Amino acid sequence: MSDMDMEDDGSGIVKKFMFLNRKAPHGTVYALEGLEVVLITAAFDQDVSLVFTDDGVYQLMKGIDTKGVEVKDFSKTYRALEGYDIEKLYVDRSSMDARGLTEDDLIVDVTVLSDDEMKNLMAEQDVVISF
Amino acid sequence: MQFGILINEGPYNHQASDSAYLFARTAIEKGHKIPRVFFYHDGVNNSTRMAEPPQDDRNVTARWSKLAEDHGIDLVVCVAAALRRGIKDELLAPGFRISGLGQLVEMGIQYDRLVTFGD
Numbered sequence: 001m002s003d004m005d006m007e008d009d010g011s012g013i014v015k016k017f018m019f020l021n022r023k024a025p026h027g028t029v030y031a032l033e034g035l036e037v038v039l040i041t042a043a044f045d046q047d048v049s050l051v052f053t054d055d056g057v058y059q060l061m062k063g064i065d066t067k068g069v070e071v072k073d074f075s076k077t078y079r080a081l082e083g084y085d086i087e088k089l090y091v092d093r094s095s096m097d098a099r100g101l102t103e104d105d106l107i108v109d110v111t112v113l114s115d116d117e118m119k120n121l122m123a124e125q126d127v128v129i130s131f
Numbered sequence: 132m133q134f135g136i137l138i139n140e141g142p143y144n145h146q147a148s149d150s151a152y153l154f155a156r157t158a159i160e161k162g163h164k165i166p167r168v169f170f171y172h173d174g175v176n177n178s179t180r181m182a183e184p185p186q187d188d189r190n191v192t193a194r195w196s197k198l199a200e201d202h203g204i205d206l207v208v209c210v211a212a213a214l215r216r217g218i219k220d221e222l223l224a225p226g227f228r229i230s231g232l233g234q235l236v237e238m239g240i241q242y243d244r245l246v247t248f249g250d
Contacts, residue, residue, distance in 0.1 A: 013240050033172055040232040127239040130247055
């Protein structure tokens with residue numbers, strides 16, 4: 001995390017940043033590298049929300065074991081987000097339902113939102129970055 | 132209006148960089164400002180001057196360099212993503228520089244819009 005020492009931009013502006021995690025944790029690098037941006041944004045003292053939707057809900061699944069595919073298991077980072085003051089985690093109910101997942105299958109506490117609630121939350125944001 | 136651009140895909144394999152270029156060029160023609168473009172994920176592969184596409188194809192990297200020179204655009208390549216993929220200072224095309232993710236967050240804070248190109 002060599003970027004972490006950069007801190008804020010000195011402007012004192014706080015914007016609402018939403019990170020939309022749409023992809024499975026492994027198979028592509030988006031989830032891993034996306035998480036880096038989330039942590040840096042928190043270091044800039046911005047108002048950060050994380051949304052897990054589509055295959056992105058798999059990022060929070062319990063019991064991920066990456067040994068067989070020989071890639072880094074970064075799922076523990078989601079449990080450490082609180083330490084970065086990132087506490088707004090949202091999951092899309094229809095994405096969980098479509099994959100047979102419930103909140104009990106997830107490694108962190110999340111707020112489950114309906115499609116309408118998700119739409120409203122998105123509309124409130126200043127910046128939406130999708131990974 | 133000030134637009135920040137985020138490019139998350141490499142050249143040729145994906146249209147993201149082409150679409151971003153066309154968006155940037157058009158926005159500038161319409162009187163908007165593009166102060167910075169940030170290259171992340173495989174998007175860092177847009178920055179290498181080692182690319183030599185066939186003569187009858189567009190040169191994605193060269194046209195970013197040209198647009199940056201003509202309009203003072205800051206082309207920033209993420210250091211962590213670049214190192215992972217073998218992109219280093221000595222390989223960069225004109226107008227590109229390597230820096231941290233803070234440069235991306237700054238675009239979100241300071242500009243009117245941040246537009247993402249990629250999957």
